[in-house]
Amino acid sequence: MTKIDRYILVLFLRTVLICFCSLAGIFIVFHAFTSMDDLVKQGQAEDGLVPVMMRYYGPYMLLLFDWTGAIIALMAFLFTIGWLRRTGELTAILSAGISHGRIFRPILIASLVLIVVQLVNRELVLPTYRDVLTMKAKDIAGENEQPILAQYDQANRVLIDGSSLLTLSRVVREPSFRLDGVYPGFGDLLLAQSARWLDACGEHPSGYLLDGVQRPDVIDELPSVGVGERLILMTSRDQPWLGPRQCFFATTVRTDFLQTNQSATRMASVAELADRIRNPAVHSSMGLKVLLHERILRPPLDYILILLGLPMVVNRHGRNLFVMIGASMLTVMAFFVVKTLSGAMGGSGYLLSPAMAAWMPLLILGPIAYVRLRDAQWA
Numbered sequence: 001m002t003k004i005d006r007y008i009l010v011l012f013l014r015t016v017l018i019c020f021c022s023l024a025g026i027f028i029v030f031h032a033f034t035s036m037d038d039l040v041k042q043g044q045a046e047d048g049l050v051p052v053m054m055r056y057y058g059p060y061m062l063l064l065f066d067w068t069g070a071i072i073a074l075m076a077f078l079f080t081i082g083w084l085r086r087t088g089e090l091t092a093i094l095s096a097g098i099s100h101g102r103i104f105r106p107i108l109i110a111s112l113v114l115i116v117v118q119l120v121n122r123e124l125v126l127p128t129y130r131d132v133l134t135m136k137a138k139d140i141a142g143e144n145e146q147p148i149l150a151q152y153d154q155a156n157r158v159l160i161d162g163s164s165l166l167t168l169s170r171v172v173r174e175p176s177f178r179l180d181g182v183y184p185g186f187g188d189l190l191l192a193q194s195a196r197w198l199d200a201c202g203e204h205p206s207g208y209l210l211d212g213v214q215r216p217d218v219i220d221e222l223p224s225v226g227v228g229e230r231l232i233l234m235t236s237r238d239q240p241w242l243g244p245r246q247c248f249f250a251t252t253v254r255t256d257f258l259q260t261n262q263s264a265t266r267m268a269s270v271a272e273l274a275d276r277i278r279n280p281a282v283h284s285s286m287g288l289k290v291l292l293h294e295r296i297l298r299p300p301l302d303y304i305l306i307l308l309g310l311p312m313v314v315n316r317h318g319r320n321l322f323v324m325i326g327a328s329m330l331t332v333m334a335f336f337v338v339k340t341l342s343g344a345m346g347g348s349g350y351l352l353s354p355a356m357a358a359w360m361p362l363l364i365l366g367p368i369a370y371v372r373l374r375d376a377q378w379a
Contacts, residue, residue: 015080062129069117100376155281186233219236265288
């Protein structure tokens with residue numbers, strides 16, 4: 001890497017940081033304006049307003065980076081080259097016989113690294129803050145209680161429902177499980193005070209531990225039932241690890257399947273989305289399958305978005321910087337129109353399968369981006 005490469009790279013990364021901080025500042029100002037009372041009350045009860053805002057808005061900054069990383073990289077690309085052109089440095093470098101492609105190489109490599117960081121953030125970091133990002137400012141001190149989205153366990157023929165869902169502790173309040181399967185002695189309804197999700201361990205598979213079972217009222221006298229050797233409803237009569245008025249329902253329908261906030265699903269990792277689609281107990285919509293394929297293909301699509309802006313960066317006709325920014329915005333809009341239209345067709349099952357709907361933007365825009373990259377390398 002030459003001194004010119006380092007100079008251009010530092011200029012580009014500094015522009016990326018400034019653009020992101022500007023967007024983050026605007027987001028925090030507008031969002032905090034509507035939530036300041038709750039944040040101030042929480043700050044008075046804890047260590048102060050600044051730590052509370054950092055804890056609340058920190059995960060949002062990660063989400064904002066995931067949403068805008070590729071667009072910011074494209075804008076920073078334009079601003080960097082515009083600055084080099086304005087100061088005459090770009091003209092001096094080109095006059096030495098160096099092509100645009102060689103000048104842009106450190107920026108293109110840095111953009112690729114930025115997209116990889118986005119990928120790591122999206123797959124490893126954001127899923128851990130999924131519940132926090134669905135909270136409102138008034139809920140940051142405690143549990144995020146939200147309405148529950150009833151889910152039908154197709155494998156066990158049980159409708160999982162309740163009055164509300166506590167996302168952080170993974171508890172269903174006042175669970176009401178409708179039993180459509182054959183469970184002798186349990187009747188058609190299982191009511192309790194709470195149901196806590198437990199991961200699989202040596203004593204039991206994954207499922208819900210129901211405390212304070214109200215129906216059936218003779219729960220402690222009923223034996224565990226299931227299908228073959230697989231127990232589905234377990235009781236304290238033959239399961240010593242269960243206490244009085246407790247029942248365990250073995251299922252693979254986790255509490256995140258019960259969230260009404262669909263943004264929680266969109267922030268799940270690719271592994272979690274694939275696991276949900278493969279789960280035989282729940283129905284997976286066409287839209288969810290499209291989302292899985294889109295998440296897999298998002299890194300190359302984000303890089304294609306940056307490459308589509310190369311003709312504006314080369315700028316052989318000496319266009320104004322703001323004209324280039326306007327043209328880049330049109331490019332971004334066209335990119336998302338193609339992506340959204342393909343996703344909508346795949347989600348509705350119209351003409352395109354979910355996999356084909358996710359691949360269509362790459363098949364359409366990929367060759368265009370490659371041609372633009374080749375042209376820029378020799379310009």
